[in-house]
Amino acid sequence: MKNQRLWGPRDRVGQLYILQSGWACTVRRTEDGERQVIDLLLPGEIIGLREFTFMRHVTEASLITRGMIQPFPHEDLVDLIAASTPLAIALFATISRQEALLTERMLVTLHRSARSQVLHFMIETFFRLEKLQRVDLALFEFPVSQRLLGQILGLSPVHINRTLKALEQDRVLKKHRAHIEVYDPARLIQEAAFDAEYMSDALNGLKARLAQLQAPRALPAGLNRSGS
Template structure:
């Protein structure tokens, strides 16, 4: 099963009809290069993208040129889903790594909503999960030290990866540059560099170019002070709602 269809199945049990419907949107996948631009702010909202393989991000830039990463997208997620009702994009979207993307016309979301109530509800669940990620990151940014922010984001990314592929906490994929990590957390490159050096010196973890090596998992989770409630896939309220129909 593709990461896209598997991501829907994390929230609700999908029928054969739902599986067939989703499979229709996976026929024209194409390769994408590292740092490839998918759209710019102001571009007309036409195709969104299903991220079948690789990592991507959406970005907002201020008039002064400061960048803020809004979303970090992993396999199975829809790039730009939060903008599908807009006339024009308010973000820039780029690939973080090489990958495989599937054009997903925004009209397809309307088709899915009309064709299947479970899939429509799952789309809302996917949007709410992305909102929860943003809300958690805002709280962490406002109330945590730089060290705690970095550790919290690393744990969050590991747990998100664990939902879509086999990962080993001892050493896992993390193709996020120090500059990009700073743009995600709102920290300067100097602050990020100093924090990562301290974490390596303290034998908590080491950031390599495209992966994280964890020396002390217990300390990692303790210092991250991580509450995974906002990452839970179970949607009992959705299942109850569907059962009542």
């Protein structure tokens, strides 16, 4: 159900969740009580990988829309990793991509205007959705409230509201309650200065090692393939 809580700060870490449908987020509270969204999770993604090795959670996690989740106990995951090198590599790749998203958001937040931040995040979300399902940039799902968008980007609700109004008045896009309507895709991409390289699914950094693992092992001198 919407707003279903998956865990809270200091709860014991015991399982991951596969988000079968719906959207979710993880949140960290600052010392003054402000909420900072760490991860926005989309259908098909795994919730809880960042704190997989912790004893207790430092974040809280909940659904932001109606959806379905599949709990996955850590014990089962450890057994699968031990038995499957490809699965272990896939999990490492997922964690790396989550870190790349967070790093890119931090850089955009530090060096871009509020307008550019909003546009960049919307395009990033579109490309993430495109990896999971067929979507159209002219009209795509985005059930993120203005308040939550501000908590993701570190901007005040007032600032978010003004930015969205300006984007609508300039005929770039309009944010509806649960989706984005894009009037001018070319301008959206140009203003966001979006480079999707950090979102690549390629495993270029592992190709050489994977090739070594998959290559037939050389036999000791004097032995042939039949073992004679």
